[in-house]
Amino acid sequence: MARYDDILATIGDTPLVRLDRLAPSGVHLYAKVEAFNPMGSVKDRMALAVIEAAERSGALRPGQTVVEATSGNTGIGLAMVCARKGYPLVVVMAENFSVERRRLLRFLGARVVLTPASEKGTGMLAKAIELAETHGWFLCRQFENAANAEVHEQTTAREILRDLAGEPLQAWVTGFGTGGTLKGVATALRRESPGTRVVVAEPDNAPLLGSGIPQPATSAAGVYSSHPSFRPHLMQGWSPDFVSPLVQAAVAEGLVDEVVPVSGAEAMRLTRQLACREGILAGTSGGATLAAALAVARRAPAGSHIVCMLPDTGERYLSTPLFADIPETMTEEELALSRSTPGFRFDAPADVPAPAPAPAAAATDVEAERFVAETVAREPVVMFALEWCEFCWSVRRLLAALGIPYHSVDLDSVPFQENDLGSRIRPVLAARCGARTIPQVFVGGELVGGCTEVFDAYRDGSLQTRLAAAGVPFEAGVALDPQSLLPGWLQPRMRA
Known part of the structure; x- marks a missing residue:
């Protein structure tokens, strides 16, 4: 084993591993396994590059606090770099990203400020900008920082070409988040391996590049606007709700040869197959x-x-006893930081919201109304849902635990994007159910309601009564608290 002066010297030089069992016969498919970086992800490369570039330019002063908006992996890489170099770090993260990430960040000494999930990636960045401007902190700006792309041009791309030992590379496949990996590696491949096709994958229900719609302009304050094609999806770290300047530059420079849409279900299936x-x-x-x-x-x-990129480790998605004493919610110090600027605060009182006003009458949509009516009449148990929605997944967990067969109409899935049918169904459901929220569950043609109503119906036994009347089989002896099926980030608020 080699000997290093510090952990930062171990970043990079990750292995290229052949996927012999998953690849089609006769094709040499390799994975660039970035989990071999010390903090388990490709973002270690960028974290070190951004901090060292800022040190060289004088933009980062000794002892100055570093702040960044991130879904997790960039923050974890920055936490390692800042811990070794002695910089305080504050990470801004939406509340719906995995608990494991925020606990690991705190374990490494960083502070984590949460923003509401509804504000998406743009809200995270806006909060980070507020904090940086208010407190005089160094903001990494990973989505536009040239050092992000340059480190991949100088290291990742060269490692791939070196490890292929002169064999021609027909295609290199990657996703995109900040765009640093995409732009950096693609730039080097165009120069050193011009026959290589650069293929970019993105969520099928959030086709930011595939839609062909330009990214809306950035505000004067440097905050990105949400792209109209964005929908929440299952691939954490991929495709924020805007196309970053680095990704825009890669597209404008003709570095992208093909965009491939991928469903969340297929992504999860193949993650399991890899293991x-x-x-x-x-x-x-x-x-x-x-x-x-x-x-x-x-x-x-x-x-x-x-060659395809594997950006991080699956352990990033697990809960383990190692982090049992690390808090999941913001500490008093982190709440104070959140309150130090006015916007995007997560510590608003968890009051019970007033009932939503009755939906306004909408113009008749014959196709959407017919679809809803026929589906409710045909399916003994039907749930109108969203693929990404954690409340929908909570109801799915309940139905699965009870062994209830059901039909899910996922309004944000690709089939329902044709002719905007999914969006057109929603006002029809709102008029029929008296609520705009999703999911909405029907049993035997009758409305049960949304997530809370389904849980309440299970508790008081009326759900079981309806299932029996409709002839739907279910496991009657299951002892279950349905609230335990809600996402972890929501449960403290529900208990408040």
Whole structure:
């Protein structure tokens, strides 16, 4: 084993691993396994590069606090770098990203300020900008920082070409978040391996690049606007709700040859396949990138060499006893930081909201109304849902625990984006249910309601009565507190 002066010297030089069991016969499919970085993700490279570039330029002063908005991996990489170099770090993260990430950040000494999930990635960044401007902190600006792309041009791309030992690379496949990996590696490949196709994967229900719609302009304050094609999706760290300047530059420079849409279900399936068939523990974004790489591999000529990026480790998605004493919610110090600027605060009182006003009458949509009526009449148990929604997943967990067969109409899925049918169904449901919220569950043609109403109906036994009357089988002896099925970040608020 080599000997290093500090942990930062171990960043990079990650292995290129052949996926022999998952690849089509005759195609050489390799994964660049970035979990071998010391903090388990590709973002370690960028974290070190951004901090050292700021040190060289004088933008980061000794002892100055560093702040960044991140879904987790960038923050964890920054926490390692800042811990070693002696900079305080504040990470701004939406409340719906995995609890494991925020606990690991705190374990590494960072402070974590949460923002409401409804404000998405743009809200995270806006809060980070507020904090930086108010307190004089150094903001990394990973989505536009040139050092983010340069480190991948100088290291990641060169490692891939070196490890192929002169074999031609037909395709390189990646997802995108900040765009640093995409722009940096693609720039080097265009120069050193011009025959390589650069393939970009993105969520099928959030086609920011595939839609062809330009990214809305950035505000004067440097805050990005949400892209109209964005929908929440299952690939954490991928595709924020805007197309970053680094991604825009990669597209404008002609570095992207193809965009491949990937479903969340396929991403999760292939993440599991990576583990159980190849022995590689990767995150959901790695499974999604592999899905796109397999689509390319299936139509590639025999003997082709294809490389896909696996950005992080699957352990980033687990809860373990190691972090049992690390808090999940903001500490008093973190709440004070949140209150130090006015916007995007997460510590608003958890009051019970007033009942929503009755939905306004909408113009008749015959197709949408017919679809709803026919589906409710045909299916014994039907749930009108969203693929990404955690309340929908909570209801799915209850139905699965009770062994209840059901039909899910996922209004944000790709099939329902045709002719905007999913969006057109929602006002029809609102008029029928008296509520705009999703999910809405029907049993035997009768409305049960949304997540809370379904849980209440299970507690008081009326759900079981309706199921029996409709002839729907279910497990009667299950002892279950349905509130335990809610997302962890919501449960403290529900108990308040």
